[in-house]
Amino acid sequence: METCGMSGTVAFIGLGNMGLPMAVNLVKAGFDVMGYDSAGQMRAAAAEAGVRLADSQAGAVAGRDIVVAMLPNGAIVRTVMAEVALSARPGAVVIDCSTIDVESARWMHEHLSVHGYMPVDAPVSGGTKGARDGTLTFMCGGTEEAIALARPVLSTMGKRLVHCGPAASGQAAKICNNMILGVSMIAVGEAFNLADGLGLDRQAMFDVVSTSSGSCWSINQYCPVPGVGPDSPADHQYRPGFAAALMLKDLGLSQDAAQAAGVATPLGRHAKKLYENFISQGGGDRDFSAIIEALCTMRRE
Numbered sequence: 001m002e003t004c005g006m007s008g009t010v011a012f013i014g015l016g017n018m019g020l021p022m023a024v025n026l027v028k029a030g031f032d033v034m035g036y037d038s039a040g041q042m043r044a045a046a047a048e049a050g051v052r053l054a055d056s057q058a059g060a061v062a063g064r065d066i067v068v069a070m071l072p073n074g075a076i077v078r079t080v081m082a083e084v085a086l087s088a089r090p091g092a093v094v095i096d097c098s099t100i101d102v103e104s105a106r107w108m109h110e111h112l113s114v115h116g117y118m119p120v121d122a123p124v125s126g127g128t129k130g131a132r133d134g135t136l137t138f139m140c141g142g143t144e145e146a147i148a149l150a151r152p153v154l155s156t157m158g159k160r161l162v163h164c165g166p167a168a169s170g171q172a173a174k175i176c177n178n179m180i181l182g183v184s185m186i187a188v189g190e191a192f193n194l195a196d197g198l199g200l201d202r203q204a205m206f207d208v209v210s211t212s213s214g215s216c217w218s219i220n221q222y223c224p225v226p227g228v229g230p231d232s233p234a235d236h237q238y239r240p241g242f243a244a245a246l247m248l249k250d251l252g253l254s255q256d257a258a259q260a261a262g263v264a265t266p267l268g269r270h271a272k273k274l275y276e277n278f279i280s281q282g283g284g285d286r287d288f289s290a291i292i293e294a295l296c297t298m299r300r301e
């Protein structure tokens with residue numbers, strides 16, 4: 001078992017679908033964890049799962065060496081981090097694992113650094129299964145020193161850590177990756193629909209593409225048609241997995257970042273529109289790979 005770089009006390013803020021299993025893995029590894037979530041039912045679920053809870057966020061972070069946050073969006077992260085800067089002990093390492101906009105991540109680094117903390121942005125890939133299994137990948141931004149101190153906690157919750165660069169680099173890597181994922185899932189869905197239209201057997205399509213130049217994670221590991229390729233949400237009526245609403249959130253973050261940076265991302269922009277349409281038709285809670293069905297019903301222009 002690895003022990004924490006300092007005395008090993010951790011506060012965990014945001015015990016939802018991702019945060020709770022991550023916190024549970026820290027508890028199982030022997031870290032002294034104090035959790036907090038603003039929702040009563042999440043606190044009840046966390047207590048049942050064996051996570052010790054504080055009555056308030058300030059109570060959770062007070063005196064802790066490391067603060068981990070796993071929250072829905074940048075606005076909430078800003079609010080939570082403003083309070084962390086009032087109540088955590090000076091010098092604490094503060095790790096935000098949420099997927100948020102690059103601007104909010106930069107703000108977090110500046111705000112916490114000014115107040116004497118050691119911030120790390122560390123968004124994840126691997127989803128709820130990776131969170132449960134402790135196999136997440138962390139994409140980290142921050143100083144070498146802060147990341148070295150965060151490493152024992154992160155390597156308990158995940159199997160891979162990439163130090164992407166300075167403040168907010170982890171968020172930048174995360175939204176670039178998920179823009180590729182959104183675009184490639186649409187491309188794979190379109191190709192299967194075309195294959196169907198041409199009378200090509202789906203298994204033959206998979207066997208060729210998954211070993212040819214069209215291969216990518218969206219077909220090889222997460223094939224969007226049932227009964228073909230490894231087990232995926234398509235084999236379970238498109239239960240998420242990774243919900244389409246979260247994909248739209250990430251495509252929105254990449255479009256905001258592209259606009260702020262003055263970079264053209266035409267496929268990313270179009271992917272966002274297609275997911276908006278899919279969600280307006282009620283697809284938000286389905287796995288993002290279910291977009292293949294919406295593509296199938298679109299009329300050819």
Ligand code: NAD
Nearest residue numbers: 014015016017018019037038039042071072098099127128
């Ligand atoms: P979730 O909604 O299940 O959990 C978020 C938790 O934060 C909730 O329990 C909520 O009550 C709590 N919360 C909200 N405001 C709070 C506050 N002010 N103080 C304390 N707690 C507060 O979401 P999730 O699926 O766990 O996702 C969390 C983050 O991880 C998001 O940024 C998401 O984009 C990212 N992410 C999710 C997945 C996934 O598959 N679910 C994968 C990768 C990344």
